[in-house]
Amino acid sequence: MTATADRTLTILPAWNEAESIAAVIKELQHEIPGMDILVVDDCSGDATALVAREAGAKVVRLPYNLGVGGARRLGYRYAVEHGYEVAVQMDADGQHDPRYIRDMVLALNTADLVIGARFAGEGEYQVRGPRQWAMKLLSKALSAIARTRLTDTTSGFRACRGELINFYSRNFPVEYLGDTVDTIVQARRSGYVIRQVPVSMRPRQGGTPSASPVKSMIYLLRSGLALLLALVRR
Amino acid sequence: MRLIFVTATTGLIMLVGIFELLRRRQLREKYGALWLLVALAVLPLSFVPTLLDGLSSFLGIASGLSLFLFLSIAFLLAVAAHLSWESSRLEEETRSLSEEIALLRADVAELQELREGAKTP
Numbered sequence: 001m002t003a004t005a006d007r008t009l010t011i012l013p014a015w016n017e018a019e020s021i022a023a024v025i026k027e028l029q030h031e032i033p034g035m036d037i038l039v040v041d042d043c044s045g046d047a048t049a050l051v052a053r054e055a056g057a058k059v060v061r062l063p064y065n066l067g068v069g070g071a072r073r074l075g076y077r078y079a080v081e082h083g084y085e086v087a088v089q090m091d092a093d094g095q096h097d098p099r100y101i102r103d104m105v106l107a108l109n110t111a112d113l114v115i116g117a118r119f120a121g122e123g124e125y126q127v128r129g130p131r132q133w134a135m136k137l138l139s140k141a142l143s144a145i146a147r148t149r150l151t152d153t154t155s156g157f158r159a160c161r162g163e164l165i166n167f168y169s170r171n172f173p174v175e176y177l178g179d180t181v182d183t184i185v186q187a188r189r190s191g192y193v194i195r196q197v198p199v200s201m202r203p204r205q206g207g208t209p210s211a212s213p214v215k216s217m218i219y220l221l222r223s224g225l226a227l228l229l230a231l232v233r234r
Numbered sequence: 235m236r237l238i239f240v241t242a243t244t245g246l247i248m249l250v251g252i253f254e255l256l257r258r259r260q261l262r263e264k265y266g267a268l269w270l271l272v273a274l275a276v277l278p279l280s281f282v283p284t285l286l287d288g289l290s291s292f293l294g295i296a297s298g299l300s301l302f303l304f305l306s307i308a309f310l311l312a313v314a315a316h317l318s319w320e321s322s323r324l325e326e327e328t329r330s331l332s333e334e335i336a337l338l339r340a341d342v343a344e345l346q347e348l349r350e351g352a353k354t355p
Contacts, residue, residue, distance in 0.1 A: 040336075060336040066329060074333045081337065174329065 007085040008032075008105065011075030012039045012057070013068050014092035018046040021092050025055040031098040038078055039092070040071040068156070069179030073172035080169040087168075088159045090116075096157040100199040104159040112164045112192035113184075115150065116157035116199040130216035134223040141227055142184050146194045154180040154223075157199060164192050177226040185230040238281060245280035249273040272309075 010028060014021055021039065028037055039052035041061040053059045060078060062071065072089055079087045086105055090096040100116055107114045135154065142153045154177070160168065167190060173182040188194060252273055256266040279285050279302065286298030295301045 058340070060340045062336050063332045066332065070329060070333075074336055077333055078337060078340075 006034075007083070008035050008088065009075075009079045009082070009084040009086070010035060010037045010088045010090065010098075010101070011072060011079070012037065012052075012090060012092040013042060013071030013075065014039050014044065014048050014052065015042040015065070015068070015071075016044045016046050016048060017092045018044070018048045018051045020094050021048055022051050022055045024092055024094050024098075025052060025057050028098045028101075029056065032101055036084070038075055040075045040078075042066060042068070042071045067174060067176070069172060069174035069176070072179060073169065073174060076165055076169040076172055079165050084165065086159060086161045087165045090157050095201050095203070097199065097202060100157070100197065101159070104157075104197050104199075107195050107197050108159055108161045110193070111195035112160060112162065113187050113194045114159045115152065115155050115184075115194065115196045116159075117150065117152035117155055117196040118199065118201055129213060130220045134216070134220040137220075138181060138223050138227060142181065145185055145231075146188045148194055148196070150184070150194070150196055152196070153184060156180065157201075160187075167192075175226070177222055178230070181223065181226045182230040182233070185227075185233075238283065241280035241283060242277075245273065245277045249277060 012021070012024065017024075025037055025039070028035065037057040039049070039057045039059045041049040041052070041059060043062050043065045049059050049061050058078075060074060062074065066074075075089065076087060086108060088101055088104065090098070090101075096116065104114045104116055135152070138153045139150050143150045156179075164187060167187070168183070171186060173179055173186070175182075184194060249270070252261070252266060252269045255261045256263070256270070261269075284298060286301050290296070290298045290301040293301065295304070
């Protein structure tokens with residue numbers, strides 16, 4: 001796999017991101033010229049689709065809101081139907097730095113799924129309390145399942161190639177946390193090789209991260225449930 | 235006697251109601267058949283509430299009514315689980331359809347652009 005823009009698609013699920021999406025697209029185009037960018041507009045109420053199209057991205061628009069997992073699955077389906085060999089998924093809020101895409105695509109030489117992970121040396125992202133426990137629990141469990149060290153299993157910054165794109169276009173879990181946890185378990189179980197590449201993430205350009213203790217606790221419980229379901233699922 | 239009047243009318247209203255829904259094609263046949271069977275099974279019981287007493291004493295349950303309540307709760311739970319399953323499936327189906335629509339619209343937009351490009355060289 002070469003680090004060229006050929007047959008690579010970057011999937012940006014977007015919901016009401018009209019303010020930040022143009023900048024994200026511009027940065028991607030600057031970083032990897034000629035790469036195709038697909039914005040999956042998850043039925044935004046604002047001008048996300050219009051802004052994205054004007055910035056030069058391909059746009060598919062869902063008729064009603066399906067959530068980020070659903071939007072990503074559509075992205076993978078688009079990649080399959082248009083014959084892309086590599087698919088990169090990232091967030092549209094500017095958290096993910098496109099500088100790392102080259103490294104991630106390069107790492108696909110020895111893996112099917114590459115996760116851009118925080119806590120792996122790069123950057124100084126910090127979380128505390130229940131949310132931290134949840135992330136620890138997930139990364140411990142999933143590292144054991146994937147038989148490789150994974151430090152940031154909920155990262156939405158990923159690259160995958162070939163048959164796995166096809167697999168995700170059919171099986172990408174659409175439930176909350178399933179789209180991050182379940183995808184790893186499913187990929188591993190179907191025999192795909194997973195690797196991580198250290199990245200640093202930037203503060204998001206819009207929106208606020210959920211941080212209250214109650215929300216973090218719910219997050220912990222839901223990750224436990226997601227993990228359990230992922231493990232017992234056929 | 236008054237109890238029997240209450241149960242019997244309830245049973246009859248249920249039977250007529252379901253039949254009417256089926257007649258107006260508001261219920262899929264599979265559900266309609268199910269509820270008709272239930273209504274038909276409940277009807278004799280609503281006229282003679284002591285009908286189950288023999289079976290319940292055989293099973294070691296104090297009264298026929300307890301057995302009846304137990305069976306109806308178990309049955310309703312099964313129906314609720316079935317409906318959850320059905321709605322999950324429907325959600326998955328509409329999800330696939332909306333994906334399909336999004337992809338088709340993107341294709342149409344692309345074709346339109348191509349056509350407009352060809353018209354104005």
